[in-house]
Amino acid sequence: MQTEEVLMELLDHLLEGQKENKTAAQMFGGDPKAFADEIIRQLPKENKRNMVSFTIRIMILLLGIDLVINGITAFVVERFFSRPLPPFYPVSAALNFFIAGLYVIFAIWYIFRILKKSLFKEETKKVQILTFLKIDAVIFVFLGGVILLDKFMPKIGPSFSYPWWLPLVLGVVSLGVYYSWEKAAKSRGI
Structure with missing residues (x-):
């Protein structure tokens, strides 16, 4: 469930940026890789089972x-x-x-x-x-x-x-x- 919450938060962020006609650089900053790494860190690790x-x-x-x-x-x-x-x-x-x-x-x-x-x-x-x-x-x-x-x-x-x-x-x-x-x-x- 935590994964879905993080992804919904990202989707809300994207929709707000689209409504305000923001560019990708304005939404994600100058370093999109760092932004992606931060999102990945927030995602829970999947268990082996x-x-x-x-x-x-x-x-x-x-x-x-x-x-x-x-x-x-x-x-x-x-x-x-x-x-x-x-x-x-x-x-x-x-x-x-x-x-x-x-x-x-x-x-x-x-x-x-x-x-x-x-x-x-x-x-x-x-x-x-x-x-x-x-x-x-x-x-x-x-x-x-x-x-x-x-x-x-x-x-x-x-x-x-x-x-x-x-x-x-x-x-x-x-x-x-x-x-x-x-x-x-x-x-x-x-």
């Missing part, structure tokens, strides 16, 4: 989205192209998901690092373009890596066939779990 809970909720959300997309794709392949679905290898799928999850964590850390370095610096257009190209490269490598990982990962462990609707149903259930957990977390103020 909430961070782990948030991370697990995000993983469930991503899993649900992936399963829904796989279910829709399986339906299209089976119905419109009359092709059987390839067998499912749970060990390979879990390994792919784990590796992709690690890469997502790395990509988020790297993107925030790039943004933090460039946030309060006066940059030329060339430097700004280079920064966005770095971020685009991280995203491109992630997407390409996931596709290549799925394509070339050896099939490990037992396999089984499944109907097209199974991943769709599991995805909807995962999304339901995510939204219920997210709603409960918000009601507790997490």
